[in-house]
Amino acid sequence: MLLREVEYAKPGSVGEALELLASNDGARALAGGQTLINVMKARAASPDMLVDLDGLDELRGIELAADGTLTVGAMTTYSELVGSAEARARPILGEVCATIADVQVRNRGTIGGNVCSNDPTNHLPPLMVAVGARMTIAGAGGEREVPAEEFFLGVYMTAVAPGELLTRIAIPAGKKDGFAAVTLGAEGTCICNAAASVNGSVRVALGCVDAVPVLLTADTAEGVADAVRAANITPPSDVHASSEYRTHLAEVLATRAAQEAATR
Amino acid sequence: MDVAVTVNGTTYERDVEPRKLLIHFLRDDLDLTGSHVGCDTGNCGACSVIFDGVLVKSCMLLAVQANGASIETVEGLAEDGELTPLQQAFNEHHALQCGYCTPGMLMSATALLRENQSPSDAEIKKALQGNICRCTGYWNIVEAVKSVAR
């Protein structure tokens, strides 16, 4: 419950934040804190310094471009996304964010934090992969763009290297999306989830079954179950689900997400 | 680190360790023991306060993050011991038993009613989803909040 000693810095710009992160090995970015503070309470990880990104306007904002691309600042909270008129251009985003945890968490938790923590049970990593999002990472050398399917590297690990920051996420135009989950209680932690997007063919990303979202494609929603089986996933067993049950759920939820996407 | 935090209209200046959680700052440093601790993973909501107009769990914020912020806790609801209509409704509808979750519930309900003065049952439950209660089963709490809706 009680954190180890830590230093705290509140930079006034993204540049300053990057400098702090790059020059302090044990420095970690603090976004909404809805994951990191709990990790620190458990002393599972204890950064030497927290670099508070709150107040960096460059990391906020939701813009809708003429071609329908949505650009969401990494420090956008779930509540901001749910309430955003621009974000309704891609309705699945607000719909999914509205089911994450509870209003207190949604008021502080951020999109960037969700994808950068890459907890296998998170909602947004599979969703970002399914909709083909592109992540912008800023570092000392400038900015680079990484497609979502290359962004997630392992449990709690992403393409954001030490000294770098995710600054924004670009989501292409589209409306034919779906998301299905079995959760621990209503709107609880995901036991298994799947996100789907239809653009001609079907693009499905499975969550909770591997260290990173598992991306599959199929021609139709009906073919998704076969695609899941062909992927030969071996999900972990834990107190909430055996590997066998999770595998089964993945098939069912992927199909449901795809059907939802196809019929939008 | 030096911080200046306004709570229920009073500004407190203190020197705190960066690692101190906001809930402990309120309870231990400011003696505002109305907000409670019920878990250590940010799940229970007993620590819920309103932070610059936004409902948050104060166990997932550091005191240093509250520098310059304006916080409302349960102690700031009633004026001179006069219970608010929401608090009275909790009493009328028996929406509390042990009272431990109650401050958090009141802050969550207060935040809801500021945004939505006529919430449905479903909206009330969703607004209270981040507040665990073990005594009441939530039914009477929902009734209490509904009763002060317009």
Place this chain on the structure above:
Amino acid sequence: MTETTLAPAPVEVQKGWGGQSVRRKEDKRLLQGEGVFVDDVKRHGMGYLHFVRSPYAHAHITRVDVSAAEAIDGVYGTLTGEEVAALTEPFFQISSAPGANIKDYSLAVGKVRYVGEPVVAVVAETRELARDASELVEVDYEPLPAVVDARTAQDSDAAVLHDDAEGNLMWSGLYSWGDLDAAFAEADRVVKIPELHFHRFNSTPLECDGALVEFNRGVGQWTIHTNNQFPGFAAIMMGPAMQVGLDKLRFVTQDIGGGFGNKITSHPQLVVCCLLARKLNRPVQWTEWRTDFHLSMSHGNERWFHDTEVAVKDDGTLLGFRTKALDDAGAWLRYEPLGGVIWAQVTPGMYRWRHIELDFTQVATNKAPVSPNRGYSRMQHLWFTERVIDIVARELDLDPVEVRKRNYVRAEDMPYTTPNGCVYDSGDYAAMLDLALELVDYESIPGRRAEAKERGKVLGVGIGSTLDSGTNNFGQSRLINPELQFSGNNEVATVKLDIFGEIVVTLGTTPQGQGHETTAAQVVADILNCSVDDVHVRAGHDSYWNSHAGFSGTYASQFAVTGLSAVKGATEMLAAEIKRLAGAVFGGVPEEALELADGGVRIKESPDAFLPFMACGAIVNANNAGLPEDLEVTLNCRYVYRPPFEVPDVETKTGNLTLTYATQIHVAVVEIDPETGAYEIVDYAAVDDCGKRINPQIVEGQVMGATAQAIGAVIHETYEYDEDGNLLTPNFYDYHVPHALDMPPLATGAIESPSPFTPLGTKGMGEGGGAGIHAVCAAIQDATGQIVTDSHNPYQRVWRLLQEAQA
């Protein structure tokens, strides 16, 4: 989900305060955040305590070195198991051999026996520093194999937790009543159930345990601010261990954030706090964090029922059963093995079978110590009887409603003596079942089942009948250990008139939300014929009030009987004294000619002759010259309520074990998503009968709370361990309790069958008996067509049942 509908219970309007849903006195402070919970209490110079806990389920402790921790500036001191063994005696064991032989100290001595067991205590200037310093305490362990399954705990190659007990068997006893051979001979059929399992969980009160302990060196007394809900038991355990008289242990509580039985066995941690307060010469503060609680406190009894055989007639009449109950006590016997007899309060459940045999075995395992959890030991047994009813009904292809009605104890049988001599005081189970079925519109179920099927869902309905036996006869402990010298029960209250006529009440109880201040005031106001607003009930519990006796506390569904009967007795004493005083003041008027009204006492025939309470108080306290010498009046009345009990017969294991039996009958309707096994409760009815209800709203509140906890337990809540003895659900992230969106629509109903055995006709009712678990299990069985054998039915298990059904 439909909107919540609450059917108000039909109640006849009472004159007076009893029976009214009076608004609670407790609320004003709680609503303003002005309650005083133990972590709110502060003392100048107090040290914060953090426990170093075992990371192993089973290991020898080979070395403990606190020097690095103690060297930190701001660390006040530490306490080790070695010190505890030198300073204290092991805790008294309730059990007979072999459990009697285990040596239980307040810190691990020589060995650790469960993950999370306290090994060393560190006290420092701040919470954070105590936590930091604890990481510098060095403890070396030699891990041992762990026993995590009660079914293998007695295997010849199982690791042994307590060498002093020479095995993991802690206690066993065979209970047998009636004539089983005859019953099985008479049976048309024997239904066999190889294995049923009641799982491990508890009620996770939102406030965890805690204490702030001060030691007064001059008089050698500790003041223990704590949220322990049974200080009488804690004192009896702590005094002998610390080798001090019980009056040296002053327990103070005010507000407690939920107990549900889970705050009864904190005495080991309290001893640590006491020893450190004395050693360090400063107050010691201990806050238990959520993870600490899940790892170490008060898991409910996990119980297997093996080789059950049920003798039945073809028409569904139940004749008797035999079963082997295997109870998993965890690493220590703190309140156990009382669970080995307490189930017997409800031996036949709600049914009239007379021939019963239960072979009870309790074993130790490398898991958190078990201690009472809401519905303690009766819930497990009642779940078992309800499973039996539904499995028998399924086997005989009979309607579970009809099987229940055929076998329920009937209203005309009451008071009903069970095969082991317990007396069910009153009740009408069949009427309650009808009401519950009506509340879920049972007639519409076939239509709803079909409609659900069209939506691709599988619907099921189930009944859960349960009893909440209340007011224990502690003599039942002798059926566990004939050497024990406990029997009966008691509770104390005082009522006085202060010098200005203020009515002040103290209770011996330790309420955790049950509204004692309010209901006590209602009882007092009715007797003194005043307003509840004129009655001031002190909040909480304090040994200094001398308003307690050996069994004082709030546990085991009893306040409406023990606490309120004590209040009634004390108030009647006071009322008589007021009249006696007034009679003397009026010049020799007999008591019968007087009445209490309008805040005073007056002559019935000539009400102008009126003495206000204030005058009475003033006369006795400050103006008593001239009163008759033989006038026995103090206006400060203490009453000890003693329920009428005999010591049970140890040979036959019979006798009345509890005074009252409240009833709850619940019906649950579930809809299962067959593709995933995920399900929700779409309709739910809870009907209760707890005799005379002093405050119906308070009663209904606890019925609702019990319902919510049962729903949480059957669907999500479980303390599950891996094979190395690591707890997989050590916090609220993985141990999911119901949140607001999880709650089904609920209809409640009530009837009142007053108890003939209690002064107010009330019955204790707070625990409920897990009716929600029984009902949901039954509904899942109905929906899936498969026998439900486990009390814990997460989505995965339900999915498997459906798979089995298709196979």
